Amino acid sequence: MKTIQVKAGEVVIGGDAPIVVQTMCNTHTQDIAASVEQCEEMVRAGARMIRLTTQGLKEVEALASIKKELRSRGITVPLVADVHFSPEVAKAAAGVADKVRINPGNFSADPSAARSHFAEFIEICKEHGTAVRIGLNHGSLGERIIRLYGDTPLGMKEAAMEWLNMCRENDFYNVTVSLKASNTLVMVTAYRLLKEEMVRQGILFPLHLGVTEAGNGDMGRIKSAVGIGALLQQGIGNTIRVSLTENPVREIPAALTIARYYDSGRAEASLRDIRMQLPGIPRKHYVSEDWNQFIIEASCDFGPLLLDKTIDDFEISSLCGGHPAEPEKLKEFKENLMQAARRKFTRPEYIACPGCGRTLYDLEKTFNEVKKRTSHLQGLRIAVMGCIVNGPGEMADADYGYVGEGKGKVAIYRGKEPVLRKVPQEQAIDALLKIIEEDTVN
Ligand code: SF4
Numbered sequence: 533m534k535t536i537q538v539k540a541g542e543v544v545i546g547g548d549a550p551i552v553v554q555t556m557c558n559t560h561t562q563d564i565a566a567s568v569e570q571c572e573e574m575v576r577a578g579a580r581m582i583r584l585t586t587q588g589l590k591e592v593e594a595l596a597s598i599k600k601e602l603r604s605r606g607i608t609v610p611l612v613a614d615v616h617f618s619p620e621v622a623k624a625a626a627g628v629a630d631k632v633r634i635n636p637g638n639f640s641a642d643p644s645a646a647r648s649h650f651a652e653f654i655e656i657c658k659e660h661g662t663a664v665r666i667g668l669n670h671g672s673l674g675e676r677i678i679r680l681y682g683d684t685p686l687g688m689k690e691a692a693m694e695w696l697n698m699c700r701e702n703d704f705y706n707v708t709v710s711l712k713a714s715n716t717l718v719m720v721t722a723y724r725l726l727k728e729e730m731v732r733q734g735i736l737f738p739l740h741l742g743v744t745e746a747g748n749g750d751m752g753r754i755k756s757a758v759g760i761g762a763l764l765q766q767g768i769g770n771t772i773r774v775s776l777t778e779n780p781v782r783e784i785p786a787a788l789t790i791a792r793y794y795d796s797g798r799a800e801a802s803l804r805d806i807r808m809q810l811p812g813i814p815r816k817h818y819v820s821e822d823w824n825q826f827i828i829e830a831s832c833d834f835g836p837l838l839l840d841k842t843i844d845d846f847e848i849s850s851l852c853g854g855h856p857a858e859p860e861k862l863k864e865f866k867e868n869l870m871q872a873a874r875r876k877f878t879r880p881e882y883i884a885c886p887g888c889g890r891t892l893y894d895l896e897k898t899f900n901e902v903k904k905r906t907s908h909l910q911g912l913r914i915a916v917m918g919c920i921v922n923g924p925g926e927m928a929d930a931d932y933g934y935v936g937e938g939k940g941k942v943a944i945y946r947g948k949e950p951v952l953r954k955v956p957q958e959q960a961i962d963a964l965l966k967i968i969e970e971d972t973v974n
Contacts, residue, residue, distance in 0.1 A: 535736040535770060538706050540663040541610030541630035543580055545708055545771050546738030551764070551791040552771035554581035554740075555783045556614065558887045561591040561598070568601045570781070575609050577784040581771070583633060585889035586613035587921075592624045599628065612665070614888070616922060617641070619649035626656040631663040636695045637672040637925070647698065654702045663706045665740055666695045670713030670722070671928030683928070685711075685722035692726050696737060708771065710740040714883045714928060716759040716839060717874050719743055727768050738770035739763075744926060745883040745915070748777040748899060750827055750865065753786050755872040757828045758835030764794040765803075765836055777884040777899050777916070789828045802833055815847035826850045826857065827865055831872065838873035880906055883915040883930050891918030892939045893957055901961055902934060909968065915945070924948065934964050946971070 535546035545552050555574055559566040561584045571582050586595055592613070599611050610630035615622045617638045625632045634653075640646040657664055668688050681687030688711045699707050711726060713719040723739060730736045743759040746752040756774040763769045774787040793799045806814045816833065820826035830848060837843045848866065850857040857865075870876040882903060887895040899916045906914055915930035917923025920943055923935040933945035937953065942960035944952040944967060955963050 533731060533736055535738045536705055538663050538708050538738050539661070540581060540612070542608055543610050545663075545740075546736075549770070550795050551769070552580050553578060553784060553787040553791050554583065554612070554771055554773050555579045555780050555787070556583040556773070556775075556886065556888060557585075558780050558891065559584075559889060561585055561587075561889045562594045564594055564597045564601065567594070567598050568605075571598065571602055571609065571611075572605070572607060573781050574784060575607055577781050578788050579609065579784050581610050581612060581631070583612035583614050586615050586621060586625050586629070587890060588618070588621060589624055591889070592621060592628055595625065596628045610663075614667075619646075619653060623649075623653050623656050626653055626662045627660050629662060631665060632657070633665040633667045635667050635669065635672060636691055637668065637674045637677075643674065643676065650695075650698055651702055654699065654704045657706065658704060661706075663708070664699070664704070666692060666699075666707060666709045667740070668692055668709075668711050669744055669926055670711075670715065670718050672922065672925035685718055685725055688713075688722040689725040689729060693729055693733075696730075700735075705737075708738045708740045710742060712742045712744040714743065714745040714755075714926075715874070716743060716755060716762070716835075716872060719759045720762045720836075720839060723763050723768055724766075739768060740771045740773070741769040742773040742775055744775055745885050745917075746775050747882045747884045748896065751868050751872065751882070752776045752778070753824060753828055754831045754835070754865070754868050756786065757790055757831035758839060758869070758872045760790055761794075761799070761832030762836035762839055764790070765799065765832070775886040777886055777896055779896075780886060783886075786824065786828060789825055790832060793829055793832055799829070799832055802829065806833065809847070813845050813847055814843055815849075818848070818850040820850060820852050823852050823857070823861075826852050830865070831869055835869060835873045838870065838875050841875075844875070877911055880909045880911070881913040883913060883917075883927050885917050885923065885926065887918040890921060891936060893918075893936050893942075895936075898934070898957075898961070902964070905961060905965060906968070912968070924950070932964060932968055934960060 537547040538545045612631040613625035613629035677691045711722040746755040774783045913930045915927035915933040917935045920937045935943045937943040941954045
C-alpha cells in the first residue's frame with residue numbers, strides 16, 4: 533500500500549517520489565539577508581525543502597521577504613514555516629509559506645478552541661495550496677494525551693491519528709506527519725505503530741522521519757542513520773531530516789547519503805551481503821568513499837538489526853577512500869553504534885537540539901565544551917538545548933539540561949525542574965557540573 537502524495541510548492545512527497553531531503557535554517561528569520569544566503573547554500577548542497585523558525589507575525593513577514601528574494605534569484609525551493617504555540621501565526625504563515633509545520637502539543641493554549649482554530653487554518657491552507665506537517669515530538673505531547681497514554685510511542689501515535697482525522701473531517705489531504713524522538717527505539721516504535729494504524733484505516737499519509745536532538749559529529753550521524761534506516765528499510769518514510777548540532781548545511785550530505793542508499797537499492801543489496809561467521813556473528817567489509825559514508829551506511833545496515841535485537845554483536849572492516857580504517861576508530865564506531873541502537877551504554881547520552889532562529893548563543897561550541905567536560909559521566913543523559921521555549925519539553929527524559937534562556941543567560945535543569953535560572957553564560961557549564969557533582973556525592 534502506497535502513501536498518498538503531498539505537494540509543497542513544486543516538491544512531491546510520498547507515493548513513488550524519491551525520498552525528499554530537507555533541513556532547517558539556524559539563522560534569525562528576521563535577518564533576511566543571512567536567511568536567504570543560508571537557503572542558497574543549502575540548495576547548492578542538495579536540500580529540496582527548507583524550514584525556518586516562525587515564532588511570530590514579524591517572522592511571517594520576514595518569511596514572505598525571504599521567499600520573494602529567493603524566487604527573484606530563480607530559487608524555487610519550498611519554504612516551511614515552523615510554528616509553535618500560536619494558531620494565529622499558523623494561519624498567517626499558511627498564506628505565505630509552501631508548507632506549515634504545527635506541533636499539536638502546543639498548537640493552541642486553549643485546547644477546547646484548538647479544533648475551530650485548526651479548521652480555520654486548514655481553510656487557509658486549501659485556499660493557498662499550502663501543505664501541512666503534523667509534527668509531534670516525544671517530550672512535547674499535550675497534557676490530555678499524556679494523561680491517557682503517557683509520554684509513550686502509543687501516545688504519539690494516538691495524538692497523530694487525532695489530528696489526521698481532523699484533517700480528514702475537513703477534507704484536507706495535503707499533510708505529512710512526523711513522530712520524532714531522541715531515543716531511536718521510541719522513535720522507530722512510534723512510526724511503526726502509526727503506519728499500522730494508517731493501514732488499518734485505509735489511508736497512508738507520507739511520513740517525515742528524523743531523530744531529534746541527535747547531537748553532532750559521528751554520534752549524531754550514527755543515531756540518525758539507525759532511526760531513519762530502521763524505518764526506510766521497511767518502506768516507511770518519504771522525507772527525511774538529519775538534525776545535527778552543526779552548521780545545518782552539513783546535515784544535507786548526511787541525509788543524501790541515507791536517501792541515496794535506500795532509493796538506489798544498495799541498502800537492500802548490502803543487507804544480503806552480510807556474512808554470518810562462527811559463532812553466529814554477522815560481519816561485513818565496506819568499501820566507501822569516506823568515513824562519513826561508511827559510518828552512515830554501516831549504521832543503516834547493523835543499527836536496525838541491533839535495535840530489533842535480531843543480532844547482539846557484529847564484526848566490521850572498512851576501506852575508506854582507499855585506506856583501511858584504523859582499528860581504534862572502528863572500535864569507537866562500534867561502541868557508538870551499540871549505544872545509538874540502545875544495546876550497550878559506554879558513554880554519557882547527549883541530547884542536543886540543532887538550534888534555530890530561537891537560539892541566542894553559540895550552541896555548537898557550548899555543546900562541544902559540555903561533551904568535553906562530562907565525557908567521564910557514563911550512563912547520564914545530558915541535554916544542551918537552544919531555547920527555553922521548546923528545549924525543556926523536547927529534552928524529554930534527560931537527567932540534566934543546559935537550556936538557553938535569552939541573551940547571555942542559561943537555565944540549568946535537573947530532570948524537568950529548572951534548579952538555576954538566568955545563570956550568566958560564562959558560568960553556566962561550571963554551574964551544571966557543580967550540580968551533577970553534588971548529586972553524585974549525595
Ligand atoms: S529547542 Fe533548539 S531547535 Fe527547538 S526551538 Fe529551541 S532552539 Fe530551536
